[in-house]
Amino acid sequence: MQRLGRYGRTRRRWGRERGRGRGRVRRRRRRRRRTCQPTPEPTLRAILESxxxxxxxxxxxxxxxxxxxRAESTITGESTVVCRPPTVALAEYHDGELAHVAPSRVGERVVGIEDRLDALVASGGTEREPSTRSTRSTN
Incomplete structure (x- = not known):
């Protein structure tokens, strides 16, 4: 038992801190940490499927x-389909819905990223579908 004197604010008794009051035990409250649950990021597979x-x-x-x-494992012999995306791709969303993906192919024409960005700049960002003039040949 430890005594700090007449003006001491706390004293230890049997391993607990005691406050100034008459025998009231002051316990430290642990504050709960409120953590924000992050929204799960879509996986690459889910993005490619969309x-x-x-x-x-x-x-x-x-x-x-x-x-x-199709890729086949030399160890297990299992085969699976593998998608290799381009180095750079553009996914355009309007109101949370996928509106356009570049590069993509329309018939024999490929709409590239530069073509899509040029079309958006020319229309002031309001164009929903790319025009046929903003495409380039694959040859």
Missing amino acids: FERWADRTGRSLEPCFRTR
Whole structure:
């Protein structure tokens, strides 16, 4: 038992801190840390699947820009489809919905990233679909 004197504010008794009051035990309250739960980021697979759904919905193709091939494991012998995205791609969203992916193919023409950005700048950012003039040939 420890005594700090007449003007001491606290004293220890049996391992607890005691306050000034009459025998009231002051316990430290642990504050709960409020952590924000981050929204889960979509995986690359989910993003590529949304690109494929967009291409199907709009009648476009992501080939040859997003290359897919079958890969086989030499250890297990299992095979899987692997998608190799381009080095740089542009995904354009309007009100949270995927509106355009570049590069993409329309018939024989490929709409590149530069073409899509030029079309957006020319229209003031209001163009929903790329025009046919802002495409380039794959040859």
